[in-house]
Amino acid sequence: MATSALDLLIALDTRLADLEATTMLPGSIPRVRQEWGALARASLQLLQARPRHPNDSARRLEALLNSLAAAPGDYPLPAPGTGLMAITATIGCTAEVMRVPAVASPTAREQAGEAIRTNLEAGLARVARWTQRGFLNAGAESEPEVARLAGSDTDPHRSPALQTWRIIGPTDPGIDGALSRWERAATETITSPRLVTQLALQLAAADIALVCASASAVMRNGADAGALSDSSAVCEALDSAGRAWREATRWPAELRLGGRASELRQASADLRHHLDGTLRTRGDWKRPDDMFAEVTAEQLVAVLHSGLQSAIRVGHQVAAAFDDLTHGASRVWLDASHTPRPGPVQRALDSGRYEWLPDPARFHSGEALVPASAEAIDRLVRATPLTIEALTAPATQPNPIDDEGPWETVQVVLDPLRAAQERALLAAIAPAEPQTHSIGL
Amino acid sequence: MPQTHHLGLALSYLSLAVDQLLAAEQASPVALFAGVECLEIQSQVSELGPEGVPAVAVVPPSDALALAADLLSLDGGAELDALAQQLRRLSRAVG
Numbered sequence: 077m078a079t080s081a082l083d084l085l086i087a088l089d090t091r092l093a094d095l096e097a098t099t100m101l102p103g104s105i106p107r108v109r110q111e112w113g114a115l116a117r118a119s120l121q122l123l124q125a126r127p128r129h130p131n132d133s134a135r136r137l138e139a140l141l142n143s144l145a146a147a148p149g150d151y152p153l154p155a156p157g158t159g160l161m162a163i164t165a166t167i168g169c170t171a172e173v174m175r176v177p178a179v180a181s182p183t184a185r186e187q188a189g190e191a192i193r194t195n196l197e198a199g200l201a202r203v204a205r206w207t208q209r210g211f212l213n214a215g216a217e218s219e220p221e222v223a224r225l226a227g228s229d230t231d232p233h234r235s236p237a238l239q240t241w242r243i244i245g246p247t248d249p250g251i252d253g254a255l256s257r258w259e260r261a262a263t264e265t266i267t268s269p270r271l272v273t274q275l276a277l278q279l280a281a282a283d284i285a286l287v288c289a290s291a292s293a294v295m296r297n298g299a300d301a302g303a304l305s306d307s308s309a310v311c312e313a314l315d316s317a318g319r320a321w322r323e324a325t326r327w328p329a330e331l332r333l334g335g336r337a338s339e340l341r342q343a344s345a346d347l348r349h350h351l352d353g354t355l356r357t358r359g360d361w362k363r364p365d366d367m368f369a370e371v372t373a374e375q376l377v378a379v380l381h382s383g384l385q386s387a388i389r390v391g392h393q394v395a396a397a398f399d400d401l402t403h404g405a406s407r408v409w410l411d412a413s414h415t416p417r418p419g420p421v422q423r424a425l426d427s428g429r430y431e432w433l434p435d436p437a438r439f440h441s442g443e444a445l446v447p448a449s450a451e452a453i454d455r456l457v458r459a460t461p462l463t464i465e466a467l468t469a470p471a472t473q474p475n476p477i478d479d480e481g482p483w484e485t486v487q488v489v490l491d492p493l494r495a496a497q498e499r500a501l502l503a504a505i506a507p508a509e510p511q512t513h514s515i516g517l
Numbered sequence: 518m519p520q521t522h523h524l525g526l527a528l529s530y531l532s533l534a535v536d537q538l539l540a541a542e543q544a545s546p547v548a549l550f551a552g553v554e555c556l557e558i559q560s561q562v563s564e565l566g567p568e569g570v571p572a573v574a575v576v577p578p579s580d581a582l583a584l585a586a587d588l589l590s591l592d593g594g595a596e597l598d599a600l601a602q603q604l605r606r607l608s609r610a611v612g
Contacts (some may be wrong), residue, residue, distance in 0.1 A: 275560035282539060282553040289549055319541040322549075325556070326536065336564055341557050348553055359547045359610060 078245070078252040080378060081188065082238035084170040085195045091166050092202050095159035100210025104158060108207060111160040112222065113146025115203065118168040119196055120145055125174040126192040127185035134193050137200075140221045163203060167196070173241050179388055181461035184237035187468060191235040198232035200225050236467035239378040244386075251379050254343075254350040258283065259386040261343035266393045274327055276337035280394050281324040281452070283344050284387040288318035288456065290351050291380040291463060293361040294373070298466070301364040303373035305469035313459035320452035324394070324445075330411035331441055333401070377463055384460040391456055395449040401442035408442045410435045522571075524562055527588035529573040531559040531604075534581040538611065548578075551607045555582070558600050562589070579612035 100108065120141045123134055155161070174192065204218075204226035211218040244252040246260065262280045265271045292314035299307035354376075355362055368376065401408045410433055435441045537543075538552030576584070586604035589597040 273560065273563075275556060275563055278535075279553070279556045279560060282556050285539070286549060286553055289546060293546070322539045322541050322543075322552075325539050334563075337560055338564075341560055344553065344557055348550060352550060356546060356550070359550075361546055 078242060078248050078379070078382070079169070079173060080239045080242035081170055081173050081192070082234060082236070084166060084173060085191070085234055085238065088163065088166045088170070088195065088199055091159065091162045092199055095163060096202065096206055098159055100158070100206070100214070102214040105211065105214055105216050108158060108160065108210065109219075110146070111157055111164065112144055112207070112219075115160055115164045115167070115200075116141040116144035117146050118164045118171065119200060122167050122171040122174065122192060122196060125171040127174075127180070127189040129186060129189065132189075134197075137193070137197055140224055141200075144219065144221045160203065163199070167199075173243050176241055176243055178240050178385055179457055179460050180237070180240045181465055184240050184461060184464050184468065187235040187237040188240060191233060191238055194230050195232040195234065197228050197230040201228040201230065204228075236374060237464055239374070239381060239467065240461075240464050242378060242382045242385075244382050251347075251350045251354055252382065254347040255287075255383045255386050258340075258343040258347040259390055261340045262390045263393055265337045265340040266390070266397050271337055271339075272333065272397060273337050274331070274333040276340050277333070277394055277397055278325045278327065279337070279340060279344050280390055281321050281449070283347060284391055284394075284452070284456065285318045285321035285325070286348065286351060287380070287383045287387045288314045288321060288459070290355055291377075291384055292318065293355060294367070294376045294380050295463060295466060297361070297364040297367050298373035298377060301368060301373060303368070304377070304466045307466055310459065310462035310466050313455070313462050317452065317455035317459045320448070320455045321391075324448040324452045326448070328441075328444055331435075331445075332409040332411075334409070374467060377467055381460070381463045384456065384463065388453070388456055388460060391449070391453040395446075395453050398442060398445045398449045402446055408435045409433065410441050523588045523591050524565055525571055526573065527585040528559060528562055529571055530576075530581040530585040530588070531555055531562065533573060533575065534578040534585070534611075535559060537578045537581075547610055551578075551611050554603070554607060558603060561600065562597075579608045582608035582611065 120138065123138060123141070128134075170192070174188075180188070204222045207222055208218050208226050244256045246253055246256045248256060262276075262283070265276050266280060292311045295304060295307040295314065296311050298304035355367060357366060361367070364373075371379075535552055535555045538548045538555060543549065543552075573581075582604045586601040586608065589601040589604065592598075
């Protein structure tokens with residue numbers, strides 16, 4: 077299933093609670109020491125994979141983990157193990173997700189890096205305290221590094237910026253899976269000289285415009301529903317990117333590129349079908365209440381943000397294909413009437429009834445296509461990080477209606493655990509149906 | 518075997534409709550979704566091999582799609598007939 081770094085930090089919290097509910101068996105102490113080696117190694121990898129500021133404050137944590145970490149090759153340890161194994165796997169998966177290349181704003185990178193550090197440090201402290209308790213009961217002594225980790229009182233905080241790092245797979249349900257299949261089909265088609273066609277490039281550009289428009293509609297509705305901050309800037313940027321990609325679908329009538337692109341056509345139709353089903357009703361965008369009836373605004377923004385990241389990667393391929401048509405091994409065909417040739421050659425071509433000819437090397441007829449795609453990718457790269465910015469900024473609540481009348485207002489005291497669970501439910505991308513997991517824990 | 522001049526004309530009308538539906542000034546999601554679907558149909562028809570794409574008079578997208586549907590129907594084959602039906606639905610949607 078689609079997984080974000082935020083989902084994995086929530087899963088880590090659950091794994092930690094599971095561990096704390098267990099009691100360490102005295103005979104498992106040597107095993108726990110080995111598992112700490114693997115845990116420290118995975119934690120170091122996560123610290124290194126997260127976005128890092130030059131003045132990073134995790135040096136003490138890194139030093140402690142370095143002295144605990146197993147040498148590469150000492151793990152994976154054979155099952156069965158303790159609950160530490162599941163925690164190590166979750167941290168390892170988070171490191172993998174954080175390695176996914178993503179376009180993110182400096183603010184989102186900083187918030188995500190800090191959230192990873194604080195959650196990891198707080199999580200390791202909980203594991204260390206569990207270890208100390210178990211060792212104490214067995215009359216054994218834990219490593220001094222574990223004791224130091226146990227003393228940490230770091231307050232973990234989760235940031236929606238962590239939704240920037242998200243993995244989607246082709247078997248995921250809904251828009252996620254459709255996006256993943258579309259990205260793969262588009263990339264294969266566009267980068268294959270045998271498959272790429274003018275209409276495939278146009279279709280990929282139009283699909284990107286569709287993703288931009290869908291993201292803009294979600295952002296606008298999310299703000300109207302009070303779930304996101306003011307979205308006017310991000311909607312304007314997304315609409316501008318969408319217009320630029322529509323512009324990139326235009327080809328001069330005198331240019332052509334033949335081939336076959338049936339796989340991309342199917343993937344494009346599938347993507348359109350899923351966007352349509354989730355976001356539109358009777359031709360128009362759904363109203364906020366309908367759009368967010370089954371999934372929260374934050375979930376949909378995360379999904380569409382993954383779509384925009386896919387669109388950026390495909391967009392780069394489209395721009396590269398246009399550039400190659402002009403400056404590389406050009407395969408574009410030119411209307412024969414647009415190729416002035418010496419008289420005898422022209423007469424021979426006329427007699428052969430040639431209507432289309434390969435673009436002569438010095439003509440660079442595809443040059444006209446290059447600026448539109450370059451401008452479109454530039455606007456898309458600028459717009460995409462703004463979607464996550466809208467999640468991280470405080471939401472603008474709709475004006476409260478003063479309908480209290482004579483009634484006394486009673487403050488509801490929330491159970492902190494219940495509140496945390498509800499927040500976790502809101503943040504998790506809930507499966508609509510049984511799913512095939514793309515990441516196994 | 519499809520008549521290539523029918524397909525060429527149908528492609529011209531499809532291209533005309535796509536240009537109008539995907540125009541930058543279009544803000545309607547109906548036009549955008551329909552434009553992408555038309556591109557997909559255009560790609561499918563173009564692989565059937567028509568050589569020329571004759572010039573056609575400019576007409577609104579709904580008319581262009583209806584004309585393209587009629588031209589594809591002339592073939593009588595199941596594949597093109599299905600595409601013609603799809604185009605008639607789109608013509609009504611954007612009309």
